[in-house]
Amino acid sequence: MRRPLVAGNWKMHGTRASVAELTKGLRQQAVPAGVDVAVFPVLLHVADVLDGVSGGVVMVGAQNCAVEPEQGALTGEVAATQLRDAGCKLVLVGHSERRSLLQESDEVVVRKFAAAQSAGLIPVLCVGETLAQREAGETLAVVGRQLASVIESLGVDVFRQAVVAYEPVWAIGTGLTASPEQAQQVHAAIRAQLAAASADVADGVRILYGGSVKAANAAELFGMPDIDGGLVGGASLNADEFGAICRAAGN
Numbered sequence: 384m385r386r387p388l389v390a391g392n393w394k395m396h397g398t399r400a401s402v403a404e405l406t407k408g409l410r411q412q413a414v415p416a417g418v419d420v421a422v423f424p425v426l427l428h429v430a431d432v433l434d435g436v437s438g439g440v441v442m443v444g445a446q447n448c449a450v451e452p453e454q455g456a457l458t459g460e461v462a463a464t465q466l467r468d469a470g471c472k473l474v475l476v477g478h479s480e481r482r483s484l485l486q487e488s489d490e491v492v493v494r495k496f497a498a499a500q501s502a503g504l505i506p507v508l509c510v511g512e513t514l515a516q517r518e519a520g521e522t523l524a525v526v527g528r529q530l531a532s533v534i535e536s537l538g539v540d541v542f543r544q545a546v547v548a549y550e551p552v553w554a555i556g557t558g559l560t561a562s563p564e565q566a567q568q569v570h571a572a573i574r575a576q577l578a579a580a581s582a583d584v585a586d587g588v589r590i591l592y593g594g595s596v597k598a599a600n601a602a603e604l605f606g607m608p609d610i611d612g613g614l615v616g617g618a619s620l621n622a623d624e625f626g627a628i629c630r631a632a633g634n
């Protein structure tokens with residue numbers, strides 16, 4: 384009953400030429416009617432990608448937005464309202480690369496989440512534990528805290544118009560994937576935490592798995608009851624591989 388979503392996070396990859404090629408390849412993919420697909424290019428390439436996918440089913444999102452929803456004096460940032468104006472439908476917030484390399488705090492993530500929604504964008508809230516945290520048995524506590532910061536500040540109802548992505552940091556770009564059972568355990572905990580505040584919000588929200596998803600492991604992951612699609616990094620840079628992941632979500 385939840386529509387699967389497969390999202391490709393292109394991170395800081397690509398030139399205008401390679402992105403045009405990737406976008407063209409994407410258009411040629413057969414995507415099952417029941418699956419939503421989105422890609423998140425570098426901001427500089429968003430307009431090109433929007434042109435490239437126009438008339439098709441692929442949505443375009445941004446990888447980040449400013450904490451302030453409206454345009455103004457904030458050098459180097461892009462406002463959620465400007466992303467919306469450009470044609471973006473979604474925005475990633477709280478990706479672990481930004482949390483760890485750019486010191487984005489839960490508080491900043493909450494502000495970006497709110498800014499995105501106020502502009503009419505769907506925030507994709509990324510949560511996940513490091514290897515050290517997993518080994519210390521802190522996975523559910525860490526993910527629970529990241530999720531709680533949004534619920535406590537903005538209320539559970541904001542998840543009616545949002546997506547959650549569980550991305551264990553140790554599985555990102557490493558070739559290590561959480562097993563379907565490991566991922567399912569965390570996804571179920573995320574849904575249970577939301578259900579404690581609202582059963583129907585929990586029931587409707589899509590929770591994506593991210594971390595070395597590829598065509599070869601996608602079907603197994605997406606077959607788990609609380610995994611509603613994927614947030615794909617490296618494998619989304621290959622149109623055929625990404626297309627195969629999208630098709631796996633339709634089965």
Ligand code: 13P
Pocket residue numbers: 392478550554555556557558593594595596614615616617618
């Ligand atoms: P990889 O698929 O390259 O591991 O990246 C996952 C990710 O960070 C998506 O946001």
